Amino acid sequence: MELHVVIEGGKDLTGQLVRQLGDAIRAGRLATGEKLPPSRLLAEQLGLSRKTVSEAYARLTWDKLLTGKVGSGTFVADGVQRAQAVPAGRALAGAAVAARWRDMPTPLRHPAPAGSARYEYIGGAPDRQLYPHADWRRCVTQALRQGARSRGLYGDAEGLRELRDAIARHAAFARGVRCSALDVVVTNGAQQALDLVARVLVEPGCTVAVEEPGYPPARHLFSAQGARVVGVPVDSEGIVVDDIPDGTRLIYVTPAHQFPLGMPMSVARREALLARAQALGAIVIEDDYDSEFRYEGRPTDSLQSMDRHGNVAFVGTFSKTLSPELRMGYLIAAPAVREAVATAKHLTDWHSPVPAQWALAKFIEEGGLQKHIRRCHARYAERRARLMQRFANDLAPWFELVPAAAGFHMAALCRRPIDLGVLITLARRVDVGLYRLDGFYASSPPQAGLLMGYGAIDAADIDPSLDRVRDVLIQMR
Known part of the structure; x- marks a missing residue:
């Protein structure tokens, strides 16, 4: 990789090099301890004589911006006074929008000291101690071998077909979800799945209903899209369906394990919610974030498996079963928005990382997830x-x-x-x-x-x- 220096004309070549390198050091573009190219190599790259580069290095060393180490090379010196960043101008046309995003709450980011107690x-x-390092390492190795045989092109926006097949089988086995691989969109965690649904349904001023109390990142995400977010109270049976306002376009719920209170939504309340969604023409997002861990009682059907009108988008994640660091989730899209969601995924990040998808597909297929x-x-x-x-x-x-x-x-x-x-x-x-x-x-x-x-x-x-x-x-x- 070449050092970015632009030499113009044929005059004061040493001075041009000194000024550009000095500015880069003071601005922090060349960090403390950064090694500069040898004078011979930099001279070849810039089309200069080695003497010109050596003189520039000597002047910068005299100014205490560079330091030479015998047998090692030339480095950016310690203790350089850095230039102050230029403040953003007040006349920014989009300042109000940027400020709205800057001031948006970002709950559950686990900042220090969160997570730091004994x-x-x-x-x-x-x-973290239960993470299956050995099994995952083997699957990653196999994924890299698989990648070495690929053509190195972009993948499908919806995700790797092998992983979508594995997810469809897992969701059907564990939660009774009715789907095929064609219904699955692989996402970067559950949060992206929520974002994709919001992108294709929410517009400024429309109404989105969420549980109260509920998952703050979902609430703020819908608000950031311009929605009027209405908190609907929950009781011992789940969301109070009668309080969902008329005109609601999107309803976000956590029926298997209400977040944060923990109770499941009753069957009667699930049926009422599906009927209300059908009457409104609304999509229900079923966030099934950790229901794989069930300890007592009979399993309840997922909302998606009870839905007969295509109103439920089922969101799952591997952040709770494996690790949040993987950033792997999935969306089983409602039929009415399936193609729109795939387009939104393509336009936002094209597709999720393919090597990780290969590894996860192998991990699920071999029974490692179960x-x-x-x-x-x-x-x-x-x-x-x-x-x-x-x-x-x-x-x-x-x-x-x-x-x-x-x-x-x-x-x-x-x-x-x-x-x-x-x-x-x-x-x-x-x-x-x-x-x-x-x-x-x-x-x-x-x-x-x-x-x-x-x-x-x-x-x-x-x-x-x-x-x-x-x-x-x-x-x-």
Whole structure:
């Protein structure tokens, strides 16, 4: 790779080189410690004499911008005073739009100190220690071999056919979803699936209904598309269908494991929701983010499998079963928007990374995903049972767990007034990470409580960590 320097004409060649290299160093385009090309090589690249380049290097060394190391070369010196960035002009035509995006909330990004305590109850984080490194490494190796035999062209926007086949079979097996590979669009996580549906249905001023409380990134995504986002309350059976306003175009729900409270949507409520969507001509997004982990009771049908009118878009993710770092999800699109979603996917990022798709297809096909889910299920079930026992005993005076039969988080609602801000601060001082429910409410007074994620904490750590929480609560009392 050549160093970017532009030499004009034939005058003051050394001065031109000194000015350009000096500007690049002061602006930070050449970082501290960056090695510059040898004088002979740079002279050949620029069509200059080696003497000209050597003189420029010498002057920059005299100015303490470069430093020479015998036997190693010439490097950008330490301690260079960097030039201040030029502020953006106030006359930017799109300043209002940029400001709206800049000020858009970005919840659940897990910023520090989130996730940094010794005992972590952060939600949405699977156990990294359970990740199937050996099996995944083998599948990645096979994917690279497969890629070496390919033509090196762009892939299908909808995703690799082999992965779409594997996803269709997995969704049918695990959730009873009715689909074929032609219905599947591979996405960069569930969030892109939500974005694609919003892109093809939402326009400024239209109404989108979301659960209240609910998943903040979905709410803010729809708002960013210009929608009027209406929070619809949930009760013990799920979203209150009668409160979905007329004119709603898109309805976002988490029926298998309501986020963040955890209860499943009842069958009667599911039927009512599907009937309401049909009457409105609305699409329902069914976000099925972690229902693979079920601990008790009979499995319930997915909304998509109950749908007889093509109103449900089913969204799944591998962030909870495998790892958020993979950024792999999928959308089983409603028939009415299938082609539009494929076009939107093509125009936004063309397609998801093909090597990762090959690896995941192989991993699912060989049974690695089901084996991994079974392994995680056993560990999460143990942690869930321990949490339920503690909250039913010594923590019962302060909190009540909302019944949840799936996933790897539960909501703990306050039985009595507790200053949760103080509790969270004091708990972090004793190395316990706790997180409140307030941020999941947008349009109604929040229920006081905690989101207790148990994917990132070992079963052996639950008792000592909750002992510390109990002691803090006693001190606060």
